[in-house]
Amino acid sequence: MAKTIAVIGAGSWGTALAVLLARKGFQVNLWARRPEIVSELDKTKENKGYLPGVKLPAGIRPEHDLRTVSRGADLVVLSVPSHAVRLTARQIKNFLPQETIIVNTAKGLELETKKRLSEVLAEEGFNRVAVLSGPSHAEEVGRSLPTTVVVAAADKNTAEYVQDIFIDPTFRVYTNPDLIGVEFGGALKNIIALATGIADGLGLGDNARAALMTRGMAEITRLGVALGGKAMTFAGLSGIGDLIVTCTSMYSRNRRAGIQLGQGRPLAEVLSGMGMVVEGVRTTAAARELARQHKIRMPITEEIYRVLYEDKPARECVATLMERPRTHEVEAGIW
Incomplete structure (x- = not known):
C-alpha cells in the first residue's frame, strides 16, 4: 500500500x-x-x-x-x-x-x-x-x-x-x-452540460433539460461504443451518473458557462470570468471531429459546436434540433 x-x-x-x-x-x-x-x-x-x-x-x-x-x-x-x-x-x-x-x-x-x-x-x-x-x-x-x-x-x-x-x-x-467507455463518458458529458446550461439560460424549462440529457446520453453512447467502449458502461457512474450531476448542479462549471451563453454573453467573456477551465469547450471540438471521422450522428454536439465556434445564436440551434426529420427513438440497440 x-x-x-x-x-x-x-x-x-x-x-x-x-x-x-x-x-x-x-x-x-x-x-x-x-x-x-x-x-x-x-x-x-x-x-x-x-x-x-x-x-x-x-x-x-x-x-x-x-x-x-x-x-x-x-x-x-x-x-x-x-x-x-x-x-x-x-x-x-x-x-x-x-x-x-x-x-x-x-x-x-x-x-x-x-x-x-x-x-x-x-x-x-x-x-x-x-x-x-x-x-x-x-x-x-x-x-x-x-x-x-x-x-x-x-x-x-x-x-x-x-x-x-x-x-x-x-x-x-x-x-x-472498460477504460475506453469510462473516459468517453467522463469527457463527453461536459458537452451535454453546456447544452443543458444553455437551455436553462434561455429559460426553456425542465422538459427541454430532460430531453437534452436523454438524447445527449444517446450521442455519448453511440460515439463511445463506436470507438471501443461498452454500452453498459454508459449506464453506470461514469456515464449517466456523471451526466446527471453535471447537468443539474450549480457546482458544474460547464453548466454555469452554458447558462451564461444562453443568456447571450460572448464565449470569451464567459470563460474569462469563470476562473477555472471549462473542459466542455475543447471537448466539443474534439468530439465533433471524431463523430465526423467515424460517421456518428451527434446533432446536439454539432449545434453546441456552432454556438461555441461559429457564433450561431443558441435559440436558432433549438429550432434546428426540434425540426430535424422524424425518426425512431431506439436504433440498432444503441439509441
Whole structure:
C-alpha cells in the first residue's frame, strides 16, 4: 500500500482528493503551479480560491517544485486540465520509476490528437495508468459528503490497487475494466452540460433539460461504443451518473458557462470570468471531429459546436434540433 502520494494540481478537484487521502492517513505532496498558492495553503491551511471552507489536514504538504513533489511518491494523482496532461507527464516522468501508477482525474480529450488522456499518458511512457471518474463535485468530496465513483484501468490489479487507496466510508469506489467507455463518458458529458446550461439560460424549462440529457446520453453512447467502449458502461457512474450531476448542479462549471451563453454573453467573456477551465469547450471540438471521422450522428454536439465556434445564436440551434426529420427513438440497440 502506498505511503506517500503526489497530487499534481491544486485546483478544486486536486485539493479535494488530497484532503480525502490525507484524512485516510497518507502523506500527500500537493503541487500547485503558482508559488503564491503554495504560500496561501501553507499559511491558511485552506485553498480559498478553489475550495473555500475546507481545511487541509496535517498530512498535506504543499509544494511548487515538481521534482520535490514526485520524489518518493508511490502513486501519482494527476489533477490538471486535459490540455495540460501531456506537458505535465513529460515534466514528471524523469522523476518517477517506470512502474509508478498514474491516476488521471481530468475529464476531457486532447484537442490536437483527439486522443483519450490514458492514451496520451501511455505515449509519454507511463504503462500503469488508471482513471478516476464518476459523479463527484469537489465541493462535496472536500466536505466528506457521500460520493460514489469508478476507477478504470487496463490491468485489473492496478484498478483494485487504486480502489483500495481511495475507498473510504464517504467515498465508495467501484472498478470497471472498460477504460475506453469510462473516459468517453467522463469527457463527453461536459458537452451535454453546456447544452443543458444553455437551455436553462434561455429559460426553456425542465422538459427541454430532460430531453437534452436523454438524447445527449444517446450521442455519448453511440460515439463511445463506436470507438471501443461498452454500452453498459454508459449506464453506470461514469456515464449517466456523471451526466446527471453535471447537468443539474450549480457546482458544474460547464453548466454555469452554458447558462451564461444562453443568456447571450460572448464565449470569451464567459470563460474569462469563470476562473477555472471549462473542459466542455475543447471537448466539443474534439468530439465533433471524431463523430465526423467515424460517421456518428451527434446533432446536439454539432449545434453546441456552432454556438461555441461559429457564433450561431443558441435559440436558432433549438429550432434546428426540434425540426430535424422524424425518426425512431431506439436504433440498432444503441439509441
